[in-house]
Amino acid sequence: MPAAPTAAWSLAEWLAWQEQLHPKSIELGLERVRSVALRLGLLPARAVTLTIAGTNGKGSSSTLAASIYREAGYRTGLYTSPHLQRYNERVAIDGVQASDADLCHAFLAIEQARGATPLTYFEFGTLAALWLFREADVRVQVLEVGLGGRLDAVNIVDADAALITNIGLDHTDWLGDDRESIGREKAGVLRQGCPAVLVERHPPESVLAVAEDLQVPLLRLGRDYDFSPRDAAWRWQGPSGALDELPLPALPGAMQLQNASGVLALVETLRGKLPVTPAAIAAALRSLQLPGRLQRVGACLLDVGHNAEAAEVLAEHLRSLRPAGRVLLVLGMLADKPVEAFARLLQPLVSRAFLGGLPGARGLDAPVLQARLRSLGMETEACRDIPEALRRALAQAAPEDLVVVTGSFVTVAAALDVLHE
Structure with a gap:
């Protein structure tokens, strides 16, 4: 250049x-x-x-x-x-x-x-x-x-x-x-x-x-x-x-x-x-349409929320949906976001979380994210990145399960790339 x-x-x-x-x-x-x-x-x-x-x-x-x-x-x-x-x-x-x-x-x-x-x-x-x-x-x-x-x-x-x-x-x-x-x-x-x-x-x-x-x-x-x-x-x-x-x-x-x-x-x-x-x-x-805001793509619900207030809205929406099966969470977050507060609001609704690392200086890698969530008692699985986390979640999902992808714009963007393949 x-x-x-x-x-x-x-x-x-x-x-x-x-x-x-x-x-x-x-x-x-x-x-x-x-x-x-x-x-x-x-x-x-x-x-x-x-x-x-x-x-x-x-x-x-x-x-x-x-x-x-x-x-x-x-x-x-x-x-x-x-x-x-x-x-x-x-x-x-x-x-x-x-x-x-x-x-x-x-x-x-x-x-x-x-x-x-x-x-x-x-x-x-x-x-x-x-x-x-x-x-x-x-x-x-x-x-x-x-x-x-x-x-x-x-x-x-x-x-x-x-x-x-x-x-x-x-x-x-x-x-x-x-x-x-x-x-x-x-x-x-x-x-x-x-x-x-x-x-x-x-x-x-x-x-x-x-x-x-x-x-x-x-x-x-x-x-x-x-x-x-x-x-x-x-x-x-x-x-x-x-x-x-x-x-x-x-x-x-x-x-x-x-x-x-x-x-x-x-x-x-x-x-x-x-x-x-x-x-x-x-x-x-x-x-009115806006990608990444409680957006349904097949078995997935995608939301770019990354703070406690957004997690409350997402949790309320999940309760209103009353999914027939489990809620599997794909989560990737930045280090400067309220990780524990965000996940705590979703934890009662989630059966298992698949954690993906995010790139860049602000991105949390999956093991660090997993350590920060350990005190919540959430069942988690650390993955290399969001594409891997999403593929694992989809592989384990039954037809009646809902896969929720959230935590960051970066998280949802990576998931959409996979879903559009």
């Missing part, structure tokens, strides 16, 4: 180069990335911007919001992270993922503008999404925060409206070790006088304090809007009225109703700028 990028580079070459460009994989802060965005003419954004932060549920909320505006006829950009199998998943315009050529074109523009300013892998990707959205002249851009909020690269854009999903203990090395500290970081996406939606019924006080200081028009679940399930449909009630007989989100899981309810409240805050019909909302709910 040449020392400096060229227009002939492939997407793989660009991504490999970005990974070694900055000495740190994560460096929170906005000064560097904002300076490059200004040189590219990306700020202030022309598109109406929705920023979505939180611990869990960001991906499905972002995807639904973008789908609603697309169904309503607006040209829409969606930026999410991390990707599951292909980097291109991170950037979509009107539901179509960015091509390799599009991304390489954006990267070259960023490289020519950045000069001596170092950028991380994530910062390059964020700028590329904003550049592509600007070039496509999108009317709406939905931006999912990668880590935290206040110092995340996405936060260089002033959101016209923001949504904060649930707040749990994740990325504690960066954001703080309690909900109040983490909430304060995530509330950094709020802007003076601009509306925001909270999806939790009992959000951290730190979030409410930031919103009050900034005089943010706040919509809170249970106070300003709410939802109620009704057999095969549901009802949403907001400040301007109700929507009855809405179709259930196509994405499985009881939590999806709460997430969808927050998205509808977000859409409500922008109805003066971006009117949306009930038909557009219904169509988006019916088509």
